[in-house]
Amino acid sequence: MAARVAxxxxxxxxxxxxxxxxxxxxxxxxxTVEGVSALLGTTAHEALHRNETTPGLRRTAGGSALETxxxxxxxxxxxxxxxxxxxxxxxxxxxxAAGILERSxxxxxxxxxxxxxxxxEGNLWVLSDLTPGLDxxxxxxxxxxxxxxxxxxxxxxxxxxxxPVGSALDVGTGCGVQSLHLATHARRVVATDVxxxxxxxxxxxxxxxxxxxxxxxxxxxxREGSLFEPVAGERFDLVxxxxxxxxxxxxxxxxxxxxxxLPGDSVVEQIVRGLPHHLxxxxxxxxxxxxxxVRDQPWDERLAGWLEGCDxxxxxxxxxxxxAYVELWLRDAGVHGTPDYRRRYxxxxxxxxxxxxxxxxxGWINLRSRSGSRAGQDDHRLEQWxxxxxxxxxxxxxxxxxxxxxxxxxxxxxxxxxxxRLRADVEQETRGAPGAEDxxxxxxxxxxxxxxxxxxxxxxxxxxxxxxxxxxxxxxLAALEQLLGPEVSATDRLAAVRGLxxxxxxxxx
Ligand SMILES: C[S@@+](CC[C@H](N)C(=O)[O-])C[C@H]1O[C@@H](n2cnc3c(N)ncnc32)[C@H](O)[C@@H]1O
Numbered sequence: 001m002a003a004r005v006a007x008x009x010x011x012x013x014x015x016x017x018x019x020x021x022x023x024x025x026x027x028x029x030x031x032t033v034e035g036v037s038a039l040l041g042t043t044a045h046e047a048l049h050r051n052e053t054t055p056g057l058r059r060t061a062g063g064s065a066l067e068t069x070x071x072x073x074x075x076x077x078x079x080x081x082x083x084x085x086x087x088x089x090x091x092x093x094x095x096x097a098a099g100i101l102e103r104s105x106x107x108x109x110x111x112x113x114x115x116x117x118x119x120x121e122g123n124l125w126v127l128s129d130l131t132p133g134l135d136x137x138x139x140x141x142x143x144x145x146x147x148x149x150x151x152x153x154x155x156x157x158x159x160x161x162x163x164p165v166g167s168a169l170d171v172g173t174g175c176g177v178q179s180l181h182l183a184t185h186a187r188r189v190v191a192t193d194v195x196x197x198x199x200x201x202x203x204x205x206x207x208x209x210x211x212x213x214x215x216x217x218x219x220x221x222x223r224e225g226s227l228f229e230p231v232a233g234e235r236f237d238l239v240x241x242x243x244x245x246x247x248x249x250x251x252x253x254x255x256x257x258x259x260x261x262l263p264g265d266s267v268v269e270q271i272v273r274g275l276p277h278h279l280x281x282x283x284x285x286x287x288x289x290x291x292x293x294v295r296d297q298p299w300d301e302r303l304a305g306w307l308e309g310c311d312x313x314x315x316x317x318x319x320x321x322x323x324a325y326v327e328l329w330l331r332d333a334g335v336h337g338t339p340d341y342r343r344r345y346x347x348x349x350x351x352x353x354x355x356x357x358x359x360x361x362x363g364w365i366n367l368r369s370r371s372g373s374r375a376g377q378d379d380h381r382l383e384q385w386x387x388x389x390x391x392x393x394x395x396x397x398x399x400x401x402x403x404x405x406x407x408x409x410x411x412x413x414x415x416x417x418x419x420x421r422l423r424a425d426v427e428q429e430t431r432g433a434p435g436a437e438d439x440x441x442x443x444x445x446x447x448x449x450x451x452x453x454x455x456x457x458x459x460x461x462x463x464x465x466x467x468x469x470x471x472x473x474x475x476x477l478a479a480l481e482q483l484l485g486p487e488v489s490a491t492d493r494l495a496a497v498r499g500l501x502x503x504x505x506x507x508x509x
Pocket of ligand 1: 177
């Protein structure tokens with residue numbers, strides 16, 4: 001059953017303004033990304049990225065408020081009661097009562113993580129469960145562990161289209177990191193999760209970052225429930241989700257932040273099939289996902305079968321073989337090196353074999369709903385692009401769907417009459433034998449956005465080079481035909497022009 005919940009204040013309501021007062025204390029101590037970076041210095045900071053705290057502890061022994069907060073939360077060290085009282089005046093007892101800190105005789109320790117998070121929108125603070133595995137400690141976490149800012153979370157945040165919208169939905173909000181971003185450009189955000197602890201932390205994070213949680217027309221609303229169940233019948237302008245997408249036999253223990261409890265990649269399939277029903281016309285849905293690559297079926301053909309009633313742009317960013325995948329996630333669960341490791345590894349691999357899973361793809365699924373969309377008219381582009389892209393990629397998602405629109409109803413005659421312009425960041429690379437008259441390979445490469453590369457022949461390279469917005473495609477092709485001979489027939493070349501526009505090499509004026 002979906003239920004609307006107000007977790008923002010439930011466990012701390014007996015202390016008025018606790019979270020705003022915490023925010024003030026964090027700001028007063030300069031507990032910000034810049035403040036902490038300057039305090040730790042590069043070596044200790046990089047060590048912490050490797051989960052090593054010793055260099056950081058050596059840099060934070062002075063007893064200032066910033067040092068105390070950094071030791072407590074980033075380095076998971078204890079601090080004296082006196083030092084904490086100085087850093088968080090009047091807040092120690094209420095933070096202990098709220099489950100954020102814990103106190104024993106003369107010492108204080110963190111019960112949850114609280115760290116500054118640098119976003120384009122300015123400094124944010126994020127509460128989550130403590131990072132496991134510091135200094136080689138076991139990597140084990142509880143089943144309801146709430147992830148902090150993970151690389152996957154950052155990847156989705158950078159992919160998200162950041163245009164002003166009326167409403168946004170964050171499915172599987174966890175600590176609420178996507179919602180914190182969404183609240184900067186969506187008037188109203190609904191965030192869902194099945195994990196009550198996640199909703200509690202997401203509510204605190206909203207409050208800590210000054211986002212309203214007490215209104216149904218603006219700010220953040222938290223709802224408990226699975227996938228789209230809490231938003232049945234509702235539509236949004238933007239939907240984002242970094243779901244629990246780990247592909248496993250769905251047997252044994254379940255870590256809710258990564259395991260959906262559903263077999264294989266069916267959680268992603270359900271999301272992709274369900275998401276268009278929750279988009280307003282023109283709305284965009286963005287999903288970070290894993291998918292199974294099964295024997296005798298191309299990955300893109302399988303995913304294309306899930307797409308219906310919307311345009312889609314799917315990018316496969318990475319492919320892992322089953323063994324590498326199982327190792328990755330058994331290590332993540334802290335099972336590596338335990339007596340059970342080999343058995344679980346073997347069980348998981350056998351299950352992949354039974355399911356005919358040959359590899360696991362990781363990537364982005366972007367969906368866009370259209371008003372008046374008719375079956376068969378939707379544009380589905382599924383491609384693999386493993387190379388580095390320009391971040392944030394959100395603007396490229398908008399540009400992609402704009403290009404789809406510009407080409408959708410453009411007949412060949414109309415295309416011939418357009419005056420395209422080569423995008424300013426496109427460069428040409430040639431390869432071939434030294435001294436050869438013609439290059440063996442010509443590649444056009446974008447320096448921005450997805451940083452696509454496209455192999456072209458000499459005619460397409462000449463055409464692209466001549467596209468400065470002054471001549472029509474028809475004029476350009478006629479000129480090339482005169483120059484290079486009749487094999488440059490305009491009709492044969494229109495598909496290439498469409499390709500160059502679709503991939504963003506040429507802008508249609
Ligand atoms: C990978 S975490 C993502 C958290 C956060 N949105 C982020 O980007 O880092 C997946 C989240 O989905 C939640 N979750 C698991 N199963 C779910 C379900 N059936 N419906 C909704 N949320 C679910 C988990 O509790 C967890 O918070």
